Amino acid sequence: MLFGHRAAAEEFESAALPHLNDLYRTATRVMGNRTEAEDIVQEAYLQAWKSFHRFEAGTNCRAWLFKILFHVIQHHRRKWYNSKVVQETEDMPLQYSVVYEAPVPEHLSDEDVLAALETIPVQYREVVLLADVQEFSYKEVAATLGVPVGTVMSRLSRGRALLRAELSGIAKSYGITHKGKSA
Amino acid sequence: MNIVNIEDGYCRRIRSYLDSYLNNELLVETNHEVLKHLEACEACSCSLRDRERLKDQLKSAVMQEYAPVALRERISANVRSDRRFKLSTFTFALAAAAALLVIALTVPFVLKSRPIKEPLTLHAEVASGDVTGQLLKIGFDDHVYCAIDHGMANRQFTVEQVAERLGAEYAGLAEVLKQRMPQDYRVVVGHRCHYQAREFIHLIMRNQSDEVSLVITRKNGEAFPAAGAAAIAGAAGVDQTAGVPIYGRAWQNVQVAGMETRDYLAFVVSNCTLDDNLQIASTLAPSVRDFLNKLEV
Numbered sequence: 139m140l141f142g143h144r145a146a147a148e149e150f151e152s153a154a155l156p157h158l159n160d161l162y163r164t165a166t167r168v169m170g171n172r173t174e175a176e177d178i179v180q181e182a183y184l185q186a187w188k189s190f191h192r193f194e195a196g197t198n199c200r201a202w203l204f205k206i207l208f209h210v211i212q213h214h215r216r217k218w219y220n221s222k223v224v225q226e227t228e229d230m231p232l233q234y235s236v237v238y239e240a241p242v243p244e245h246l247s248d249e250d251v252l253a254a255l256e257t258i259p260v261q262y263r264e265v266v267l268l269a270d271v272q273e274f275s276y277k278e279v280a281a282t283l284g285v286p287v288g289t290v291m292s293r294l295s296r297g298r299a300l301l302r303a304e305l306s307g308i309a310k311s312y313g314i315t316h317k318g319k320s321a
Numbered sequence: 322m323n324i325v326n327i328e329d330g331y332c333r334r335i336r337s338y339l340d341s342y343l344n345n346e347l348l349v350e351t352n353h354e355v356l357k358h359l360e361a362c363e364a365c366s367c368s369l370r371d372r373e374r375l376k377d378q379l380k381s382a383v384m385q386e387y388a389p390v391a392l393r394e395r396i397s398a399n400v401r402s403d404r405r406f407k408l409s410t411f412t413f414a415l416a417a418a419a420a421l422l423v424i425a426l427t428v429p430f431v432l433k434s435r436p437i438k439e440p441l442t443l444h445a446e447v448a449s450g451d452v453t454g455q456l457l458k459i460g461f462d463d464h465v466y467c468a469i470d471h472g473m474a475n476r477q478f479t480v481e482q483v484a485e486r487l488g489a490e491y492a493g494l495a496e497v498l499k500q501r502m503p504q505d506y507r508v509v510v511g512h513r514c515h516y517q518a519r520e521f522i523h524l525i526m527r528n529q530s531d532e533v534s535l536v537i538t539r540k541n542g543e544a545f546p547a548a549g550a551a552a553i554a555g556a557a558g559v560d561q562t563a564g565v566p567i568y569g570r571a572w573q574n575v576q577v578a579g580m581e582t583r584d585y586l587a588f589v590v591s592n593c594t595l596d597d598n599l600q601i602a603s604t605l606a607p608s609v610r611d612f613l614n615k616l617e618v
Binding site for chain 2: 145147148149150151152155156158159162163164166167176179180183184187216226246248249252255259266267270271276294295296298301304305
């Protein structure tokens with residue numbers, strides 16, 4: 139029994155821990171808070187370990203872990219925020235409709251990009267993180283978030299447009315134009 | 322600021338495809354249409370370059386974050402303490418009583434009828450007082466436990482996986498092996514494993530016929546007796562010019578060669594011949610010693 143546990147623990151660590159950085163990065167950007175991200179990732183790993191006996195070796199461990207991570211994040215949101223807030227952010231597309239496309243300046247720091255990312259409503263931010271940063275397919279993102287593929291595509295398109303608009307705004311506040319800083 | 326008006330229908334339509342174009346998600350016909358438009362439209366080409374640059378910068382900015390070491394340790398501790406099996410007090414008491422009853426009924430019978438089994442498939446017999454044998458058995462046991470019994474020798478990690486699993490402190494060992502081992506060997510596994518309350522840094526190399534483990538663990542106050550090295554190494558004809566004493570032993574066709582630094586024990590364990598295993602050990606020994614010495618500073 140003990141021997142079996144040790145072997146299972148080793149197998150779990152070997153399969154799941156290599157993805158720790160990716161889960162932590164994503165959780166940090168979704169939650170906007172490193173301490174919360176640590177708690178959520180730790181809880182996600184605990185849940186993954188509890189159901190590791192149901193995980194089929196050879197299938198996509200990374201996608202499986204991300205699905206658990208977002209399940210924990212959604213549970214965390216339901217626990218701490220009332221449904222009104224979630225509803226409001228679901229309505230964001232109308233409020234944030236992008237009617238023109240401003241070019242993204244070249245001289246922006248990583249901090250600017252991350253700051254812009256944080257301003258985007260979380261529904262769009264998480265899709266951008268999963269698709270553009272973690273490079274999951276639309277289908278995988280849909281399975282991870284429990285939404286239809288069409289929703290993923292529209293959120294992704296909106297999220298990218300909002301990010302570009304936000305960065306153009308940041309650049310404008312610095313006096314940076316598309317080709318560089320203005321004279 | 323140069324704001325591009327994309328109310329123009331065709332440019333607007335093409336731009337709605339640009340992200341998908343970047344990700345190779347378009348149908349062949351649409352892809353061709355976008356490509357053709359980009360050749361003629363500087364504004365849309367510029368927009369494509371913006372998107373490409375932003376995507377790269379976003380990815381690079383997010384990827385600079387790393388999980389704290391303490392988080393990794395907490396997760397490992399949770400897993401190893403088996404929090405999967407959280408039981409209520411009543412269930413725990415019931416399970417404990419049942420377990421005690423089973424033990425009370427079966428242990429005397431088991432003890433009389435058969436010896437308690439060693440959980441490893443291969444067992445190293447070491448005479449009491451054979452200090453060298455006992456130390457070499459540490460490397461042998463981890464190799465058998467991990468590479469053989471848990472099939473790690475059949476796994477194939479990527480370079481990134483090896484670096485990630487070894488951790489920053491030991492990731493450089495993979496490069497040491499790559500430089501020192503014969504060309505036909507590949508590092509297929511590098512990770513940390515645990516056996517009998519010890520942590521091991523374990524790298525496995527493979528060629529077409531042989532599997533070689535480099536197993537490293539921190540000393541718990543042990544040291545090889547000075548007298549044993551020269552005789553064993555000398556008998557195997559190993560070149561000692563590197564000045565690293567190497568100790569050798571074989572159990573059940575598994576060869577073990579061991580060396581030590583101030584804080585570490587290191588073993589080369591394989592299914593090669595005695596001479597080949599000692600040859601590999603003597604080739605690796607100076608570089609491994611130097612690597613470990615840097616950690617001891």
